[in-house]
Structure formats: structure tokens, C-alpha cells
């Protein structure tokens with residue numbers, strides 16, 4: 126062996142040693158299977174992670190991990206150098222390599238798995254989860270014309286909720302207008318989606334429009350669309366309105382109580398005559414949409430005050446369905462909380478958790494003025510505050526409630542809030558320097574979140590406290606992706 130060959134051998138040995146140590150540090154679990162996919166090895170830590178009480182050796186890999194990469198690696202003979210896999214409610218990092226004999230035939234495969242190795246896997250997985258949630262959000266925007274929720278996805282077993290589900294199923298069978306009423310955060314939008322999915326229009330568009338979020342000056346164009354060259358500055362080719370986009374499907378009008386009177390008469394025409402005209406056009410267009418409207422306001426009272434057209438009210442409420450507030454269906458808290466907890470852990474990329482008995486008792490004893498939305502926010506906050514815990518106890522929620530109260534006080538004395546923030550503006554955000562734009566976004570997000578909490582999720586009150594219009598608040602909620 127010449128000197129050069131000797132150097133190369135030493136170098137290779139060193140590299141292999143280094144790799145071995147890196148794998149030990151980085152990957153916590155290992156698993157191997159033969160060429161038929163029968164498990165020949167699984168590290169004890171992996172067995173524990175998977176919750177196995179006996180050795181899986183001798184079983185087919187897919188019996189233990191149905192979505193494992195090993196069968197694919199065995200079949201192709203090609204490695205999966207680094208990928209993610211969803212196991213036991215969390216994402217893990219996986220590297221899988223084929224084991225080849227001298228003839229380069231596949232003898233089996235070996236995989237390394239990292240779950241929450243603090244140095245490498247955690248930041249990577251956290252980033253992956255963040256990207257996933259951004260992707261989900263962007264898909265949500267892309268698919269705003271499709272309906273996302275089924276009735277079965279709406280949690281709750283209380284009699285009150287069962288009655289609502291029954292009414293929604295009934296309404297799904299008839300092509301009539303439906304008016305969903307109920308306090309803020311009771312799930313009106315969720316039920317509107319479910320209703321659409323149950324109807325004959327399910328494979329047609331579901332288009333949602335939040336009447337309160339659109340300034341009065343723009344609402345007509347948003348609703349009916351704009352004719353080509355309708356006015357200076359308008360697009361040459363014009364643009365369709367939501368009514369046209371929802372053709373043959375469902376048009377969901379959220380916060381219908383905020384619809385200006387002038388538009389109310391035009392909507393009545395849509396309902397009665399099934400026709401409309403675009404802004405800047407006299408051409409009458411036929412339409413076929415089902416209208417589902419929702420409001421948290423007392424529309425009948427508005428009718429008596431002359432703020433809402435009586436004829437429109439009766440047209441819209443061919444089938445009125447009232448959603449009960451959470452405090453009237455406390456039996457649903459447990460199911461709802463568990464579902465929301467799982468969802469939050471997955472979305473935030475934190476360890477999966479369960480709720481202790483005293484945590485559930487505490488949640489059941491709260492009044493929930495902000496309904497399910499408030500419950501969602503409280504659980505989300507508890508998840509963040511107990512990021513690495515496997516349980517959230519009553520104390521965990523008491524901390525959230527206390528924290529909310531303190532921050533509400535801060536909000537009432539803006540100077541105090543300002544001073545507190547100036548002392549350590551990034552205490553909850555991390556230590557990396559942020560651009561001015563990010564800082565402004567974060568400050569806005571905090572102020573809006575707190576205002577909503579203080580107003581128990583009531584958006585009109587929150588907008589008032591923040592000194593902005595409802596429409597501006599809705600735009601911020603959307604751009605800052607606040608639930």
C-alpha cells in the first residue's frame with residue numbers, strides 16, 4: 126500500500142467514525158427490515174416512542190408503521206436521505222438506506238429516526254411545521270371557493286348541538302335560504318360550510334363574503350362585479366362579483382346585519398327575481414345561487430328600528446337556525462377541547478399533550494363569552510406556554526387566564542403597556558433581530574389579539590377599542606392570519 130492509499134484509508138475510517146457519532150447524536154431511533162419488509166431490529170427507544178409493549182421483530186413493517194419508507198427503499202434500492210414522516214401525532218425526521226450485498230442486490234433496509242433531538246431535529250421540525258401551516262393557509266386562500274368542513278368534523282354531543290346538526294341536515298335537503306344566528310364564535314361559518322357540503326350543490330363553489338369586512342363604497346362591486354370599463358380606473362375587461370363566482374353553488378353572507386340598506390334592496394332582487402346587474406352595466410344577468418346568511422346581531426330588532434328590510438329578513442330566513450352559545454352546552458367542552466388541543470399541537474409543532482381532569486373541570490366552569498373561538502384561543506395559548514409538557518393541568522389554564530387579565534389591564538393603560546413592551550419587546554418572540562416590517566406586524570398582531578381577548582372575541586367591540594373600523598379589523602385579521 127502506498128502512502129496515498131494509506132492516507133485515503135485513514136481518512137475514510139475517520140469519516141465513518143464521524144458519521145457514526147453524528148448519527149448517534151442526531152438520530153435517536155433505529156429500525157431495520159429484511160428484503161421482505163419483515164422487521165429484524167428496532168431500538169428500544171423507538172419501541173418506547175411507538176408505545177409498543179412487545180418486540181415487533183418478525184412482524185411486517187407496515188403492521189407497525191403503515192406509512193414507513195422502508196418498503197419503498199427495499200423496492201427501489203434507493204435511499205431516502207432525509208424526509209419527514211407523521212407518526213403518533215407528530216412529524217419525525219427519517220433517513221432510510223438500502224442494505225446491499227456484494228452483487229448489489231437489496232438484502233433489506235435500515236432507517237434512522239429523529240423525533241425531538243434538541244440540537245438538530247427540533248429546529249428543523251419546527252420549521253417544517255411552520256411551512257406546513259403556511260402551505261395550509263395558502264391552500265385555504267386558493268381554495269376559498271371550496272367548502273372545508275363536514276358536519277362530522279364539528280365537535281359536540283350535547284342535545285343543543287345535535288338539534289342544530291339535525292336542522293342543518295334538513296336544510297341540506299331543500300334549496301332554500303338559511304339564516305344562521307348566534308353569538309360570535311359559535312361556529313356559524315363552520316355550519317355554513319357543512320350545510321353546503323350536504324346539499325346538491327356540494328360539488329359547486331362555496332363562496333364566502335364577510336359583509337362587515339368590506340367598506341360600504343366597495344361592497345357593491347365585490348358583490349355584483351364590475352362591467353368592462355365601468356369607470357375610470359376599473360379594469361378594461363371588468364371583473365366578476367362573488368355572486369357570479371358562486372354560480373350554481375352557495376353564497377355565504379357573513380355578518381349580514383352590516384349590509385347597507387341600498388345593497389339590501391339589490392340582494393332582495395337576487396333572491397326574488399334571480400337576477401342582478403354588474404356595477405356600471407344595465408345588462409341583466411341571471412343567477413342561480415343558494416344564499417346562506419349569518420349574523421350575531423338581532424335582525425328582528427334591526428327591522429323594527431328600520432335598519433334592516435323586513436322583506437329581505439323574511440326572504441333570508443326561510444329556514445332560521447340558531448346556534449347555542451357554549452355556556453348552554455357545557456357538555457361539549459371536553460370533546461371540543463381535546464379536538465382543539467390536538468389541532469393546536471399539530472399546527473404549532475409542539476409535543477402532543479392531554480388535559481388533566483382538573484384542567485377540564487376548570488374549562489367547564491368558565492363562562493366563555495367568546496364561545497368556541499375564545500376556547501380555541503385559550504387552548505392555543507396554553508399549548509404555547511406548556512410547549513414541552515405532555516399534560517396541561519388546571520394550573521396551566523389558570524396561568525393563561527391570569528395572564529389575560531394582566532394584559533387586559535395593560536391594554537387599559539396604554540402607557541404601561543408601552544413601557545412594558547419597551548423593556549423587552551421580544552420576550553415572547555425569540556432573540557433574532559426582526560425587520561421593522563416584522564416588528565410592526567408583530568405589534569399589530571399582539572394588540573389585535575389582546576383587544577379581541579378583552580372583548581371576548583366580539584369583533585365590533587375589539588375594533589372600537591382599537592379605534593379602527595370593523596372592515597379594517599377584518600382586513601388585519603386576514604392579513605395577520607389571526608383566527
Ligand SMILES: Nc1ncnc2c1ncn2[C@@H]1O[C@H](COP(=O)(O)OP(=O)(O)OP(=O)(O)O)[C@@H](O)[C@H]1O
Pocket residue numbers: 278279280281307308309310311312313314315316379419420421461497498501584608
Ligand atoms: N363545534 C365546533 N367544533 C370545532 N371547532 C369549532 C366549533 N365551533 C366553532 N369552532 C371554531 O371556533 C372558531 C369560530 O368559528 P366560526 O368562525 O364558525 O364562528 P362564527 O359564529 O362564524 O363567528 P363570527 O360571528 O365571529 O364570525 C373557528 O376557529 C372554528 O373552527
